Amino acid sequence: MKFSAVYIERAIAEHELTQRIIARVSGTPVIVIDRYGEVFNRAGQNFRIQKRAPALILAKKHGKTVLPAPEGYGFEQGRGFYFSHMLNCLYDCRYCFLQGMYRSAHYVLFVNYEDFMAGIDAETLKHDEGTVFYSGYDCDSLAMEPISAFCERFIPFFCQQTCIDPGDSNQKHTSSTTAGFSADRQLRCRHELHSGSGIEAVGA
Amino acid sequence: MPIISESVLLTLVVALPAEAGPLKDFFQLKPLRATTNVFQSDQGIRLLVTGVGRKNLTQSFARFAGSEFAKESQQVSPAWLNMGIAGHRELAVGEMMVANKISCAVSAQSSFPTPVLSGNHYGEVLTVDEPELTYPQNAAYDMEAHAFWDMALNYGMLDLIQCCKLISDNPHDGVEKITAALIDEIFYAASDEIRQHVDLLRNLAYEQQQLISDPVPYLEIADRIHLNVNQALQVRRLCQRFVALNRESELEALLATGYRSARDLTQILRESLKSAGKVTEE
Numbered sequence: 001m002k003f004s005a006v007y008i009e010r011a012i013a014e015h016e017l018t019q020r021i022i023a024r025v026s027g028t029p030v031i032v033i034d035r036y037g038e039v040f041n042r043a044g045q046n047f048r049i050q051k052r053a054p055a056l057i058l059a060k061k062h063g064k065t066v067l068p069a070p071e072g073y074g075f076e077q078g079r080g081f082y083f084s085h086m087l088n089c090l091y092d093c094r095y096c097f098l099q100g101m102y103r104s105a106h107y108v109l110f111v112n113y114e115d116f117m118a119g120i121d122a123e124t125l126k127h128d129e130g131t132v133f134y135s136g137y138d139c140d141s142l143a144m145e146p147i148s149a150f151c152e153r154f155i156p157f158f159c160q161q162t163c164i165d166p167g168d169s170n171q172k173h174t175s176s177t178t179a180g181f182s183a184d185r186q187l188r189c190r191h192e193l194h195s196g197s198g199i200e201a202v203g204a
Numbered sequence: 205m206p207i208i209s210e211s212v213l214l215t216l217v218v219a220l221p222a223e224a225g226p227l228k229d230f231f232q233l234k235p236l237r238a239t240t241n242v243f244q245s246d247q248g249i250r251l252l253v254t255g256v257g258r259k260n261l262t263q264s265f266a267r268f269a270g271s272e273f274a275k276e277s278q279q280v281s282p283a284w285l286n287m288g289i290a291g292h293r294e295l296a297v298g299e300m301m302v303a304n305k306i307s308c309a310v311s312a313q314s315s316f317p318t319p320v321l322s323g324n325h326y327g328e329v330l331t332v333d334e335p336e337l338t339y340p341q342n343a344a345y346d347m348e349a350h351a352f353w354d355m356a357l358n359y360g361m362l363d364l365i366q367c368c369k370l371i372s373d374n375p376h377d378g379v380e381k382i383t384a385a386l387i388d389e390i391f392y393a394a395s396d397e398i399r400q401h402v403d404l405l406r407n408l409a410y411e412q413q414q415l416i417s418d419p420v421p422y423l424e425i426a427d428r429i430h431l432n433v434n435q436a437l438q439v440r441r442l443c444q445r446f447v448a449l450n451r452e453s454e455l456e457a458l459l460a461t462g463y464r465s466a467r468d469l470t471q472i473l474r475e476s477l478k479s480a481g482k483v484t485e486e
Contacts (some may be wrong), residue, residue, distance in 0.1 A: 004319035005304055005326070029326040031304050031316065039316050044362040048415070049408055055319055 001090070001147055004053035005029045007039050007106075012060045017111040021058060021147055035059075040087070040104045050105035051092055054146070060087070061110035066119035069134060078130025081123050085110050086139035086148060098138070107144070113153050121161070212410045213281040214402055215250045217356070218288050219348050220259070222384040224253045226391035226418065230399065236273055248406065250281065258308075258331065258351035265355040281362040282412065283405040284356040287398065289372035289387060290346040293339035295325060297377050298390045300397050301344050303329040304369035306363040308350035318363040320408065321401050329369055335379050344369040361412065362403055370394055408447045419443040421455050425469065442473040451480075 005030050012018050013032065014032060022030060036059035061084075069080030087108040089098050110116075124131050135141050141150050216231075218224050224243070227233065233243035233251050233339045241264060243251040249463035254264035268274055296299060302321045305328040307314040319326075327345040330336075339345065347357060349367050373379045391398070422443040425431070446455040448485045458476055463469040 007316070029304055030321065031328075033314075038314075042362065044357075045318070046363045046412065048359060049320065049361075049363040049412070053320060062338070181361060 001144075002028055002178075003028050003056040003107075005031055005055040007031050007033050007036070007055060007057040009036055009057075009059045010034055012058060014112050015060075015111050017113065018058050018151065020149070021056075021109075021111075023148065025056070033057075036077055036108055040106060042103065045103045045105075045107045047100045047103075054088075054090075055106045057106050057108045058111050060112050064119065065116045066123050066133070068133075077132050079127050080132045080134060081118065081120075082134040082137060084137060084138045085113065085116055085150065086144065088138070088142060089140040090143055091140060094106065101138075106141075107139070107146055109144070113150075117154075117157050120157075124161070127168050156168060212283075212406055213248050213250055213279045214283040214285060214406050215252060215281040215295065215356075215360075216402070217252045217254060217261070217284065217286045217348075217352055219254055219256045220288070220387065221253060222387040223288055223391065224425070225249055225384075226388055227251055227398070230395055231402070238273065239268070239271065242268060242271075242273075248279075249402065255348050255350065257333065259425045261348045261351045262355060266269065269359070269383075281359060283409040284352075284360040285401060285405060286352040286356075286367040287440055288346060288348065288369060289382065289390070290329065290344035290369035291336055291339060291373040291379065292344045292369075292371045293326075293342055293375060293460040295344070295371045295374065297371050297374060297386075298393055299325055299371045300394050301327050301369050301371065302326040302331075302401075303327070303344070303349065304365055305329070306353050307331065307343070309333070311350075312351070315350070317353070317366050320363060320368055321368065321404065323368070327365055335402070337379065339375060344371065344472075361409070364409055364412075366405060368398075368401060376404065419447045419452075421446070421452070421459060425459065429466055429469075431466050435470065438470050439466065439473070441478065442470065445477055446473070449477075458468070462484055 003025060006022065006025055008018060008022075008030060010032055021044055036057045039055075040057055066083045067079050069082050073080055087102060088105060089096065090107065092099065123133075135150070135154075141148070145151055216227055218227065228243055228251065230249065231245050231249045231251075233245045234247065234251075236242040236244050239254075241253040243253075252264060252268060254261040290301070292301065294298075300323055302319075302323040302325065303317055304319055304326045305314055305316055306332050307328060309330055309332045328341070328345040329349040330341060330345055332345055332347060335347070336345040346369055349369070352367065353365060372382050372386065372390065418440060422440045425439055425443070426436065443455065447450060454476065455473075458472055463472055
């Protein structure tokens with residue numbers, strides 16, 4: 001996975017995941033920014049030009065990290081929520097709404113997973129019935145796994161937190177959408193799934 | 205590599221006549237009528253020599269934008285490239301650095317050129333009002349880049365506004381050693397890299413122009429036969445569909461077989477798209 005540059009928000013420059021990603025993409029120019037919006041949200045950007053050599057933007061998600069899914073949009077397991085830890089996708093599928101949804105073709109990765117996890121916990125505590133958490137509607141969570149370590153962090157989180165009793169409705173499930181996921185990681189995930197994390201990957 | 209239309213213009217911006225000299229030579233640039241600081245080639249490259257500092261650059265842009273020539277010109281310049289010398293704490297004299305961040309020392313504002321150019325060195329260009337002799341930051345020190353960015357945004361396409369600096373001084377070789385001959389030398393040494401950047405930006409600009417302009421087959425048809433407004437809309441749309449489906453060669457073959465009228469032509473094009481199951485009714 002090659003990026004034309006890595007932009008890093010000053011606030012998360014020392015974050016452990018940021019440091020790990022920088023080490024992984026060594027040799028790629030690193031540019032320190034204040035807020036991801038000053039690169040990602042600028043007017044007049046050209047999606048097609050940027051898509052030829054996209055950059056990775058590492059940022060911190062502020063405010064509410066977990067949001068309720070629209071009414072009637074959910075699984076039977078319970079109330080639906082979604083979170084966006086990443087914006088844009090490394091693929092360029094003709095049919096996909098992500099082509100041009102944002103002003104920029106660069107990828108934004110919010111590295112403060114701990115805040116997303118806190119948000120998930122908070123929503124779960126608020127609801128007695130089961131809860132379903134969607135991730136990856138603004139990205140392809142799993143395709144970027146070697147960089148984002150999304151499954152690596154969230155599967156153990158869900159494993160730890162989920163009550164595995166099938167008769168217990170107070171469970172957390174998460175669903176990620178992907179157009180591609182490496183075989184070796186799929187196997188590892190499947191192993192985790194069999195451990196009963198309540199996570200499923202949905203092929204796009 | 206596509207054949208680039210001359211209507212795709214790239215504007216090079218430099219501060220000093222000494223920086224302009226080698227570029228005029230590389231791209232066979234000639235003075236533009238009634239101007240003393242604007243040069244242009246037949247190949248769609250323009251050069252603006254602004255003078256040193258943010259104020260001079262801003263005034264040069266304003267003067268040029270207000271000139272008779274700029275008002276009359278049909279050419280737009282989506283691509284802008286600021287070339288020039290700069291000082292750097294670590295890079296050797298003669299090295300080229302592609303700017304991925306342009307900051308202003310006075311306002312502390314930063315801008316971020318889209319990383320489309322590739323080079324050996326990338327980094328921040330810090331625009332100062334006085335020559336910097338101590339190089340406190342690991343950045344290229346110049347006197348125009350930030351003003352260039354602000355001004356070029358008014359005329360160009362954000363992703364095609366770029367800045368490259370050639371290192372002219374560092375802690376070992378100070379500003380006092382900079383001469384016109386040295387500038388000449390480092391520009392000539394970097395000529396291949398400069399050409400590469402210019403070609404890349406022009407190619408990108410050309411591709412963008414192609415995406416928004418009428419398909420070439422449509423223009424040929426419009427030249428050959430009379431189309432009323434409705435027919436022109438239909439034929440343009442049908443040609444765009446062929447192009448979008450990567451079936452340009454098929455379109456050319458259909459046009460080569462001939463057609464009696466505009467009505468006949470729209471029928472042929474529609475049938476062909478339908479037969480491949482790709483057409484959707486208008």
